[in-house]
Amino acid sequence: xxxxxxxxxxxxxxxxxxxxxxxxxxxxxxxxxxxxxxxxxxxxxxxxxxxxxxxxxxxxxxxxxxxxxxxxxxxxxxxxxxxxxxxxxxxxxxxxxxxxxxxxxxxxxxxxxxxxxxxxxxxxxxxxxxxxxxxxxxxxxxxxxxxxxxxxxxxxxxxxxxxxxxxxxxxxxxxxxxxxxxxxxxxxxxxxxxxxxxxxxxxxxxxxxxxxxxxxxxxxxxxxxxxxxxxxxxxxxxxxxxxxxxxxxxxxxxxxxxxxxxxxxxxxxxxxxxxxxxxxxxxxxxxxxxxxxxxxxxxxxxxxxxxxxxxxxxxxxxxxxxxxxxxxxxxxxxxxxxxxxxxxxxxxxxxxxxxxxxxxxxxxxxxxxxxxxxxxxxxxxxxxxxxxxxxxxxxxxxxxxxxxxxxxxxxxxxxxxxxxxxxxxxxxxxxxxxxxxxxxxxxxxxxxxxxxxxxxxxxxxxxxxxxxxxxxxxxxxxxxxxxxxxxxxxxxxxxxxxxxxxxxxxxxxxxxxxxxxxxxxxxxxxxxxxxxxxxxxxxxxxxxxxxxxxxxxxxxxxxxxxxxxxxxxxxxxxxxxxxxxxxxxxxxxxxxxxxxxxxxxxxxxxxxxxxxxxxxxxxxxxxxxxxxxxxxxxxxxxxxxxxxxxxxxxxxxxxxxxxxxxxxxxxxxxxxxxxxxxxxxxxxxxxxxxxxxxxxxxxxxxxxxxxxxxxxxxx
Numbered sequence: 133x134x135x136x137x138x139x140x141x142x143x144x145x146x147x148x149x150x151x152x153x154x155x156x157x158x159x160x161x162x163x164x165x166x167x168x169x170x171x172x173x174x175x176x177x178x179x180x181x182x183x184x185x186x187x188x189x190x191x192x193x194x195x196x197x198x199x200x201x202x203x204x205x206x207x208x209x210x211x212x213x214x215x216x217x218x219x220x221x222x223x224x225x226x227x228x229x230x231x232x233x234x235x236x237x238x239x240x241x242x243x244x245x246x247x248x249x250x251x252x253x254x255x256x257x258x259x260x261x262x263x264x265x266x267x268x269x270x271x272x273x274x275x276x277x278x279x280x281x282x283x284x285x286x287x288x289x290x291x292x293x294x295x296x297x298x299x300x301x302x303x304x305x306x307x308x309x310x311x312x313x314x315x316x317x318x319x320x321x322x323x324x325x326x327x328x329x330x331x332x333x334x335x336x337x338x339x340x341x342x343x344x345x346x347x348x349x350x351x352x353x354x355x356x357x358x359x360x361x362x363x364x365x366x367x368x369x370x371x372x373x374x375x376x377x378x379x380x381x382x383x384x385x386x387x388x389x390x391x392x393x394x395x396x397x398x399x400x401x402x403x404x405x406x407x408x409x410x411x412x413x414x415x416x417x418x419x420x421x422x423x424x425x426x427x428x429x430x431x432x433x434x435x436x437x438x439x440x441x442x443x444x445x446x447x448x449x450x451x452x453x454x455x456x457x458x459x460x461x462x463x464x465x466x467x468x469x470x471x472x473x474x475x476x477x478x479x480x481x482x483x484x485x486x487x488x489x490x491x492x493x494x495x496x497x498x499x500x501x502x503x504x505x506x507x508x509x510x511x512x513x514x515x516x517x518x519x520x521x522x523x524x525x526x527x528x529x530x531x532x533x534x535x536x537x538x539x540x541x542x543x544x545x546x547x548x549x550x551x552x553x554x555x556x557x558x559x560x561x562x563x564x565x566x567x568x569x570x571x572x573x574x575x576x577x578x579x580x581x582x583x584x585x586x587x588x589x590x591x592x593x594x595x596x597x598x599x600x601x602x603x604x605x606x607x608x609x610x611x612x613x614x615x616x617x618x619x620x621x622x623x624x625x626x627x628x629x630x631x632x633x634x635x636x637x638x639x640x641x642x643x644x645x646x647x648x649x650x651x652x653x654x655x656x657x658x659x660x661x662x663x664x665x666x667x668x669x670x671x672x673x674x675x676x677x678x679x680x681x682x683x684x685x686x687x688x689x690x691x692x693x694x695x696x697x698x699x700x701x702x703x704x705x706x707x708x709x710x711x712x713x714x715x716x717x718x719x720x721x722x723x724x725x726x727x728x729x730x731x732x733x734x735x736x737x738x739x740x741x742x743x744x745x746x747x748x749x750x751x752x753x754x755x756x757x758x759x760x761x762x763x764x765x766x767x768x769x770x771x772x773x774x775x776x777x778x779x780x781x782x783x784x785x786x787x788x789x790x791x792x793x794x795x796x797x798x799x800x801x802x803x804x805x806x807x808x809x810x811x812x813x814x815x816x817x818x819x820x821x822x823x824x825x826x827x828x829x830x831x832x833x834x835x836x837x838x839x840x841x842x843x844x845x846x847x
Contacts, residue, residue, distance in 0.1 A: 154265035155452070155552030158302050159254055171246035175239075177306050179360040180274045180281040189358035194351070195230050197358070199223065201350040207343060222343065229347045232317070235309055235332035237361070242307055242329050249298055256413075258446040261552030262299050262453040270403065270455065271305055280356050280363070280397045281458070282388060283308055285405040286497050287366040288375055289412045291451075296364060296405060297330065299453060309355050311365035311384060315429070330361070334384070339796070349387050356391030356400065363388060367493055373418040374776060375409075376629040377497050377671040379783075380490035386481055389489075392461055393470070393481050401458035402489070404496035408630055410449025410504045410575050413441060416593060419623040422774040423615070424607030424753065449575040452502035452551055459496065464489045491673035498633035498671075502548040505572040508537050510627035511714065513580065513588065518717040521826030525588040527569075531562075534569055540711065544689060545634040579623055581834055592833040594619040606746065607775045608754035614761065614773070621770035621828040628718060635715060636670050637686035638695075642715035643723065645696065645703055646821055652701045659683055661815060664788060665726055668780040674787070717824050721769035725777035727816045728756050728767070733791065733802075734809045743802045745782065752778045760829075766820055768827035 162170065189197065198204060208222035215222075253260060274281060285292050297307050312331040317323045327333070332351075338344045355363055365388075369381035391397045412418065421427050441447065464485045512533050516525055525533075541547040550568060573580060583589050594616045602609040610618065632639075644658035660679055663672055672678075690696040694706040695715075706712070732752045736743055740751065753775060759767035771777075782802065785791040790808045793800050 154263060155261045155548075156264045157259040157261055157552060158264075158299060159257065159260050162250055162254060167247050167250045171243045171250065171301075176304050178271055178275045178304065179306055180308075180362040181360045182275075182278045183358070183360050187358055188360050189354065191234060191236055194354045194358060195227070195234060197354050198230055198347060198350040199226060201346075201353075204346050204350050207346050211343060226343060226347050229344055230351065233333045233348060233351060234327075235330055236327055237307060237309075237330045238328045241325060242301070245325065245329055246298075246301060249294060252442065253298065255442050255445055256448050257451060258410075259450045259553060260295065260298070260453070261450060263455055263551075264303065267299065267303055267305075267455050270458070271303060273458075274305075277399075277401075279399040279401055280391065282400060282402045283362055283364040283405060284367050284402050284493050285364070286377070286407050286501075287368050287371050288407055288409060289371065289414060291409075291413055292366070292407055293364065295407065295451060295453060306361045308362040308364040309359060311363070337797075349390070352384070352387040353390055353394075353396065356388055357396035362403075367490060371414070373414075373421050373626075374629045374774070375412070375418075375626050376632050377494050379668050379671045379780075380494055382486050382490060385490055386486055389461060389481055389486070392465070393479075395470070398462075400461040402461065402493055403458045404456040404493050404500065406454045406456065406497050406500040406502065408452045408454075408502045408504055408507075410451070410506060410572070411447075413448060415626075416595075416619075416623065418626060419593070419619050422622055422626075422776055423610060423618060424605045424749075424775050426604055426606060447575070449572070450504065450550075450553060452504065452548070454500045454502050454548065454551070456496045456500040459489070459492050461489060464492075487673060491671070494671045495673075501630055501633040502551050503541065503630055505534075505550050505568050506576055507627055507630050508534060508541070508549065509569065509572055509576075509580070510624050511631055511718070512537060513590070513624060514628050515714045515717055517590075517828055517831055518824035518826050519713060521830035524831075526586045527582060527588075530588060531566060531569055535565055536710075538565075540693075541631075541634065544693065547634055578836070579620070583834060589834045590620050590624060590828075590831060592616060592620055592835055593623055606749070608750045608757065610753075610757055610773070611761075614757050614770075616833070617828060618770040618773050620833055622774065625721070625771040632670060632718075635718060637682050638689050639715040639719040640666075641683070641686045641690055642695070642712055643719050643819060643822060645705070646818060649702055649704045652698070652703055655703055656683055658815075658818070659686075662723075665781065665784050665812075666722060667787070668783040669722060669777065713824075716822055720819075720822060720824070721771040722777060723816065723819050724767055724769050724772040725752075725756070725774065726781045727813070727819075728752050728759075728772065729778045729781040730785070730809055730813050730816065731755070733785070733804045734806060734813060736804065743804075745779065745798075745800060745802070748782060748802065749775050749778045763829075765823055768829055770828050 204226060208226060209219055212219040212222045283296060285296050293310050293312075297310070300307060307330040310329075310331045312326060312333050314333055314335050316326055316331065317333040323333075332355075334348060335341075335344065338348065352363075365384050367380045367385060368378040370378070372378050388400065392400050417427060509530070512530065513525065516523075538549055541549055553568075573582065579591055579593065581589055581591055594612075596612075640659050640662045641655065644655045644662065660683075663679055663682070664674070666672075667674060672682075687696070687698070690706075690712075691698055693711055694708040695712040696706050697704040729748070729752050732748065732755055733743075736748075736751075741747060753773055756767055756772050760770070760773070782791065785804075786793055786802075789805075790812065791802050791804050793802050795801055
């Protein structure tokens with residue numbers, strides 16, 4: 133037996149070949165040359181937004197333009213009269229707001245931070261792989277087109293905006309105006325450094341502050357029309373703790389589009405960027421947050437404490453960034469609609485335009501999601517737990533199934549797996565696959581481990597110090613027994629979620645086929661129900677035509693993979709039960725969470741108090757935990773304890789008209805149509821018959837130890 137740490141150095145020296153799609157490692161050259169000389173090199177930066185000299189504004193001109201904006205001036209005068217104060221008081225208030233929000237990028241600050249960021253990335257990451265050839269094509273395009281560009285990355289970690297800026301700086305592209313939350317603004321020193329690196333700040337909620345809303349809108353309009361730098365924002369609004377696409381937020385998107393709506397720019401092109409991490413920096417924190425433990429507040433002190441991540445080199449593995457083709461906003465407007473916007477100063481952008489554009493960006497994120505090897509390993513481990521909990525993987529059986537699953541994703545889904553770090557799938561040899569899997573297991577050795585018997589085991593990750601005041605917990609205070617199981621199970625399940633970008637449509641169909649033979653129409657009806665009920669969870673745009681197209685796409689895939697046979701409009705189970713079972717078991721925790729949310733709402737009464745979101749989430753989590761500990765077969769999924777699942781179910785029920793809401797957040801209360809809820813619960817009862825033979829309750833967790841051992845493994 134040999135320790136993993138002893139055999140891994142040979143693996144780290146493997147020379148990887150690049151894939152045809154030209155994914156390159158941004159850190160490769162940096163490991164051999166001076167960081168200072170590189171960050172202070174002469175830059176030949178291309179402005180993403182080509183502007184005539186008179187239309188390009190400095191920060192001072194932008195501030196003056198906002199303060200003299202007719203809508204801002206009119207509002208300050210109206211509010212001054214309403215409050216019975218001098219107009220100058222409101223103008224000073226507006227100026228203070230601008231000083232709080234406005235970015236002030238300075239190249240010397242960007243260069244100095246570039247040195248620190250480069251050294252930190254080289255320390256914590258092995259590679260940062262990006263499709264650089266396409267990014268350079270985009271750069272050339274920006275040099276020709278006179279339109280505004282907006283970078284829209286996925287939001288999986290606090291590292292996202294740093295990586296996007298780093299990739300742009302590495303390719304002599306201008307650092308964008310980056311929309312940032314006030315949490316960073318409040319961090320002493322750090323807040324100002326970020327401001328000088330391109331960040332501008334926005335409050336989380338300002339719907340009730342008329343002046344702030346109008347000033348911020350005018351500021352965004354100025355950036356769109358008069359800044360030569362692009363804009364960057366996260367359309368999901370917050371980090372995806374589940375590591376998959378979230379439903380879009382429309383506020384900032386709407387303000388950015390006003391520049392096109394009012395005719396200030398010829399077009400706005402949104403550049404989706406999909407980012408996948410081998411291991412996110414917040415990996416364990418995400419599991420706790422999903423269970424209701426509040427995240428630590430952002431602070432400078434907390435930042436310095438987090439520098440402990442620098443202790444172990446390359447502990448977080450690889451990052452994969454896939455830059456997708458730009459999406460032209462203009463194509464979502466017809467000429468008549470744009471004419472109305474130009475002619476009427478108070479007209480609003482049609483909501484259907486916002487919705488279509490937002491989901492086009494989200495769909496691009498999904499289609500261009502690169503997968504890390506551990507995403508596939510997590511899928512396989514999750515399936516093994518549910519089908520053979522007492523027969524864990526050994527290295528050889530894991531490698532066999534990994535090759536099968538990787539071939540399926542590459543062939544059937546046209547998905548990029550581990551791009552830029554290995555040979556293409558058709559050229560990959562057994563040794564490549566073995567190295568790929570072992571490297572991934574090494575990165576995640578605190579979560580999954582080949583034990584002394586050569587069996588792949590899940591490690592207990594719950595840390596007692598993570599316990600906090602029950603009053604601060606967002607959900608129900610879970611028992612130690614539950615936390616011990618749930619933290620590790622949720623942690624591994626989070627890594628299965630990125631694959632949902634490709635598997636969710638066939639998974640909906642797989643769980644809808646609950647009998648050996650069933651009419652096509654019955655399956656489609658169940659498919660539509662699941663799609664609608666989980667539309668918020670999996671970021672689906674509503675629409676019957678979309679549902680039909682997705683149904684046909686998913687069905688065609690299952691038929692081609694022999695998971696299903698279609699004869700005379702009747703669906704029969706195919707011979708590929710391995711893939712069919714994987715799809716079913718992947719989706720079951722989400723169905724359980726939906727069922728539990730609906731059941732709690734159905735039995736809600738006055739004695740349970742006001743039906744606020746927090747109360748609903750707390751009671752649902754309490755119910756799921758009780759059923760889990762009682763051994764109820766339907767509730768044997770620790771991931772069903774995730775508060776996010778109840779929140780998205782609640783949002784979908786509201787959009788379906790089954791639940792109604794009143795009042796503004798955070799004081800929103802909910803009321804249910806009990807008859808429709810009862811009908812929905814009866815329909816969800818159909819899925820109860822899907823029962824895997826095992827669950828996370830049937831496996832033994834390994835205790836945390838500092839050494840990971842892999843016996844009989846040769847590299």
